[in-house]
Amino acid sequence: MSSRLQNFIDGAFVEAHGQDTIEIINPTDGRQVAVSPISDAADVDAAFAAAQRAATTWGRTTPAERQKALLDFADAVEAHAEELVEAQHRNTGQPRWMITQEEIGMGVDHLRFFAGAARTLEGRAAMEYMEGHTSYIRREPVGVVAQVTPWNYPFLMAVWKLGPALAAGNTVVLKPSDTTPESTLVMAQLLGDILPAGVVNVVLGDGGTGQLMVEHPTPAMVSLTGSVRAGRQVAATAARGLKQSHLELGGKAPAVVFADADLEATAKALVEFGTFNAGQDCTAVTRVLVEHSVHDEFVEMLARAAAELTTGEADESKNDYGPLNNSRHFQTVREKLSRVPAHATVVTGGVPEAGGAGYFVPPTVISGLRQDDELIQEETFAPVLTVQSFSDEAEAVALANGVAYGLASSVWTSDHGTAMRLTRELDFGCVWVNTHVLLVAEMPHGGFKDSGYGKDLSLYSVEEYTRVKHVMHALGQ
Template identity: 75%
Template sequence: MAEVLQNYINGQFVKAHGQDTIDIVNPIDAQTVAVAPISDEDDVNAAFEAAVAAAKIWKRSTPAERQDALLNLAEGLREHRDELVEAQHRNTGQPKEQIGVEEVDAGIDNLKFFAGAARTLEGKAATEYMSEHTSYVRREPVGVVAQVTPWNYPLMMAIWKIGPALAAGNTIVLKPSDTTPESTLLLAKIAGEVLPAGVLNVVLGDGGTGALLTEHPVPAMVSITGSVRAGQAVAKSAAAGVKRTHLELGGKAPAVVFADADLERAAEQLIGFGTFNAGQDCTAVTRILVQDSVHDKFVELLAAEAKKVSTGSADDSENDYGPLNNKRHYADVCSKLENIPSHATVVTGGKPVEGSEGFFVEPTVISGLRQDDALVQEETFGPVLTVQSFSSEEEAVELSNDVPYALASSVWTSDHGTAMRVSRDLDFGCVWVNTHVLLVSEMPHGGFKYSGYGKDLSLYSVEEYTRVKHVMHSLEV
């Protein structure tokens, strides 16, 4: 019988008031593995009440105390590594090894970074900017924050949210995706061993529950990683309460490949970066723009590399990437592949994996698309790479920037000047040179345009969760 999940509020698991439920399905075999509640207004109110009460204590904690808590949380993740991997694998179908390395181990590193960042926030020097009056800056937590995380990297995205918020001294009410809640609940349980009750609360539910969080009068800030549509809804609802928002939304990342690049290496890397996690990554390579003189050769190299990629097995150790996360998303990606325009060519892939019970799609390379085609302009969020040609550096930049998204991009060339000019001109929050996707805790991650605003990772993300107060003292008694 499938386990019935509970909310985590004020340091303990509690049954939801909401009577409706959601089946949590393992996308490898489409079998139900758990049942989650759809939390209602009473559940959300209880979570925020706990966060408000805890804020009175947590906002007074010293940076050193917050550092210790985050370091202890990182150690807790290390101790429960196998459990976290299993919990997430049940919900996402991702290969277990990838969850362990890319989310648990990386999440531990993120938390260690945020532990140090808790003690490094800065402001202007205290001095007399006006005669006989001393001014200084207080950097304070914003208070209680509402956070919503997606299903593509459930644990990693939760850590990216809670790490900087906790480092800055905030308390949290977090809603994980309705399809992937289990690793987040285990994270909350581990956090309950090192944080005061009510500092981190997790409520389960659907989009309606998320709206209850973002529309609630308590949170001073709302942070979401999700679709553009979800981000727009959050921004609209937050505007009524003049809440601060942090939006990490979609992407349509180009990889610009010049003729002087190491083409064999670029093809191998780009297929890997484009199909990793089944392409369910806002920074994943989705559009390859290759110089026309090597276009045909590079398409052949991409096809050869794509054919080496394995997926579709019920044994995740045999997969280079796992299934799409849920039936609705699987149907959406399949529909896009079924409606490829007639002027385009499916070089390889282009359909679901035959014989699989789960939501697997073949690694796909498509050439011949035009700039205004939906597969070029709209986020696919699947293992699908499109290839277009360009003749000049200027055209490459123009085609790259001519999409609504602006999160990530990459340049592939052996010429230093080309790399410098193109990385300057690409209108994306991150530009990689001769690599793609790789992230480090010390550097910011976030985009422009329809990809949202605000930064994850780095000290910039901690600053997102703070407010600045000017205090002035008269020196006259």
């Protein structure tokens, strides 16, 4: 029997005012596991009222107090890891081992980083920039923040939102994706025992609920991780209220492979980095650009590496990756793969069967696509790698940069000079060398162009949740 979910507002779970609901489906088998409300304006008002009441008190806590709260939260996540894994698996179908290692474990580490970061914010030195007057800088929380998280990494993306916002002293109203709310609600329950009421509030709903949050007069900042389309809508709406916005959007990451790379090892790595989490990662390898002299050989290596992967098994522990998150996205991917142009070759994989159990897509490698083709230019968000060839560095850079996205990229070579030149020329917020996807809490994550603006992780993300105030004292008064 599926459960009926509730909002978390002012420190307690409450029924939503909105009468419409969403069925939460386990994408491994299409089974309904929960019913979620679509929160309306009254729910959003209640959440922001609670956050506003809590803002003054929480915003005046010391960094040490905020650090302790985040450390306690990290400890609580560790203690309730199994509950979080099960809640998320029901909504995403991700293999439990993956959620445990890549979200819960990493999320705990990131929370502990943000706990430390709470005590490191600083301004410029106080001094007399004008005779007889002393100036200094105050870093203050922006106040109340509206946050919207995606369905591909529900737990970890909530950590990336909540961690820096709380470290900086803000209060939050967060809306998880309409298809993956349950792990976020477990987090809210844990935070209810740690934080004062109203500091973190969770409202459930769809895109309309998110729009109500962005339009609401209370939040001073809106933070979204999602699609380019959603990002543009949020930016336009936030601009009307002169709200700060933080947008981490899509990607179309290239991996530039030179002939002097360790080709066999590189092929295996790129398939792993392109299919991890079923390719539902905006930093995932999607476009493989390989030097012409080894193109055909490398395509064969990619196909062999892809053939070694397993997905779609009833025993999810045997799967290298799980299903796509929902039927709508599954159908979109099927349609894109059905439109592969005649000049391209599907080397392995291709259009998944419809009507089977779960929304599984086989690892797919496609060669022969042209730069203006849909599968090169548009985000697929699936375990699909395209392969193009280049003749020299200039062409490699032109192909890599020749998309609207600018989130992530990688260079694969044994030549240090080549790597240094490419990291300078690639127009992406992150460039890896001989690896891909890996992230650490200390380094920023965020892109350029249609991939949005603002940084997650690192001290840069905490600073984004602050405002800078200049204070000047007249020394003679």
